[in-house]
Amino acid sequence: MNEYLIEEYFKKKIIAIIVVALIAIFITWRQLNIQPFYCNKCNYYRNVMYTGFSFAVIMLLILTVLKLNDKSYSIFLVIGVQLVGSIIGYFVGNAIKQSKVIRVYKNLKEKYTNYYTRREAFTSNNEDDDLQSNYSLDRIVNDFFIAKKDHIFNSINDCVFACYFIKHNHNLDSFSLASKILDECTIQYKKSPMSYIYYWLFLNTMIMVMKTNLELYNYETCIKEIELFER
Known part of the structure; x- marks a missing residue:
């Protein structure tokens, strides 16, 4: 009877830790990907805290599965992994932000380059006022497609x-x-x-x-x- 209760408790504990780990990973991914605050310090703080917590929960799950979570060193191992995860979160957050910034600058440059290229081509090929004022359906569709494709963010x-x-x-x-x-x-x-x-x-x-x-x-x-x- 006691063994059955211990086994059931062990299974429920693992399920609970898995659920918490999945939630933590999702929140961390969302924070690192979006970083929604205008203040950089707030984003840094959350990047560090969320990533460290996710690493700690994953480490706790591993120790629980291996039935090592009751060892005296397990708490220090979890804290150590959390500190490492926090440092990783700081650098990963910065890397993601920099990649987004570079993509914005690249998209902005491409949009303005394409805009002036299309404008010059249209002006040289359509000097007649009537042709400039009466767009064909094909031209309207193409312009709409280009405008949609030229989104920066x-x-x-x-x-x-x-x-x-x-x-x-x-x-x-x-x-x-x-x-x-x-x-x-x-x-x-x-x-x-x-x-x-x-x-x-x-x-x-x-x-x-x-x-x-x-x-x-x-x-x-x-x-x-x-x-x-x-x-």
Whole structure:
């Protein structure tokens, strides 16, 4: 009877740990992939905590399956694995973020390159006003397909990753690049309120930098040059 109860308890314990491990892995994957906070420190903290917890739960599951979880060294082993997992989570989170940023810049460059190439081709082949004003069905379908294909972001949070550099890089070229990225975000996610919230956050950052450093920036000229208020 006692052996049966112990066996049943052991099975239920393993099932419970497996469920917790799966939930932890899902939450960790979601955090590392999305990193939803505007503040980088919040993302770093969650990346470290979630990844470390996932590693610890997986290690506990392994020890439980091997029936080693009651050993005196098991707790130290779990804590050690958790610390290693936390360090891994920090670097993996940064690597994922950097890959998203590089993809945004690449997509933005391709979109503008393709846009100007198509525009030049269309202008050279359609000098007649009637041809320019009356698009064929094929042209409309192709333009719609190209517009859909030219999306810059895989998620709205990619915009935050791509614009975060302006908190540290305050030259006009940086502001101009950030304004183009923010434009694309509001175009692609025009029905999402978060796109406008992010726009305001970064826009406010740029304006405050220029207003508090008047010896470096001619405010009115800068605003006109990067066309912040013409959107």
